[in-house]
Amino acid sequence: QQQVKQSPQSLIVQKGGISIINCAYENTAFDYFPWYQQFPGKGPALLIAIRPDVSEKKEGRFTISFNKSAKQFSLHIMDSQPGDSATYFCAASTGFQKLVFGTGTRLLVSP
Amino acid sequence: EPEVTQTPSHQVTQMGQEVILRCVPISNHLYFYWYRQILGQKVEFLVSFYNNEISEKSEIFDDQFSVERPDGSNFTLKIRSTKLEDSAMYFCASSEDLYNEQFFGPGTRLTVL
Numbered sequence: 001q002q003q004v005k006q007s008p009q010s011l012i013v014q015k016g017g018i019s020i021i022n023c024a025y026e027n028t029a030f031d032y033f034p035w036y037q038q039f040p041g042k043g044p045a046l047l048i049a050i051r052p053d054v055s056e057k058k059e060g061r062f063t064i065s066f067n068k069s070a071k072q073f074s075l076h077i078m079d080s081q082p083g084d085s086a087t088y089f090c091a092a093s094t095g096f097q098k099l100v101f102g103t104g105t106r107l108l109v110s111p
Numbered sequence: 112e113p114e115v116t117q118t119p120s121h122q123v124t125q126m127g128q129e130v131i132l133r134c135v136p137i138s139n140h141l142y143f144y145w146y147r148q149i150l151g152q153k154v155e156f157l158v159s160f161y162n163n164e165i166s167e168k169s170e171i172f173d174d175q176f177s178v179e180r181p182d183g184s185n186f187t188l189k190i191r192s193t194k195l196e197d198s199a200m201y202f203c204a205s206s207e208d209l210y211n212e213q214f215f216g217p218g219t220r221l222t223v224l
Contacts, residue, residue, distance in 0.1 A: 034212065036154075036215075041217075041218075042217055042218070043115075043202050043204075043215035043216050043217045043218050044154060044202070044215045045215065046212050046213075046214070049212065089153065089154060091154075095209055095210065097159065097166075097167065097209065098144070098156040098159055098167055098169075099146075099154075099156060099213065100156070101153045101154040101155070102153060103152070103153045104153055
């Protein structure tokens with residue numbers, strides 16, 4: 001019940017395209033859903049986060065869509081750029097306490 | 112911009128040896144965390160620490176692990192007798208309080224031979 005399932009495992013998108021990564025959770029006590037971006041050799045960096053009282057949050061080219069009834073949330077990267085090539089992790093927590101991470105999606109944006 | 116720092120960046124040790132991984136959290140942060148990431152796998156929570164005590168720990172954080180805040184700036188993770196399966200990236204994170212995001216350090220790559 002503590003798991004967060006993430007898909008796809010890897011994704012190749014053309015420059016300018018839309019990247020979509022999906023996550024699903026079981027624990028209804030989760031109330032904070034961040035997305036982290038990780039470049040090789042670096043620590044995860046917070047990209048964008050959402051609380052379950054809203055269904056969508058947009059920051060620049062990055063949008064989180066949240067479906068509370070389905071217990072799913074997704075990251076959309078609009079106008080994907082080669083510099084977006086990284087591993088993306090969804091996560092969930094109760095409050096801002098221990099983060100439960102998804103398994104990661106390796107995104108490659110081809111020029 | 113303030114950041115979490117970790118040393119060393121890479122530690123190689125022999126199985127059975129003790130290692131101490133060091134972290135300097137962001138200065139006004141009060142909550143500290145250790146996570147680990149085995150190569151190619153997801154990031155896993157190890158322990159959280161507040162007010163000089165462990166707040167929560169995972170099943171991974173057994174008696175071989177300990178954490179300490181020896182002074183006002185450092186936060187350490189000690190592994191008493193390393194095993195091959197302890198080889199991983201270890202990330203320190205900190206947050207201002209329980210209602211703010213966690214900031215991660217760059218990690219220490221631990222290799223146990």
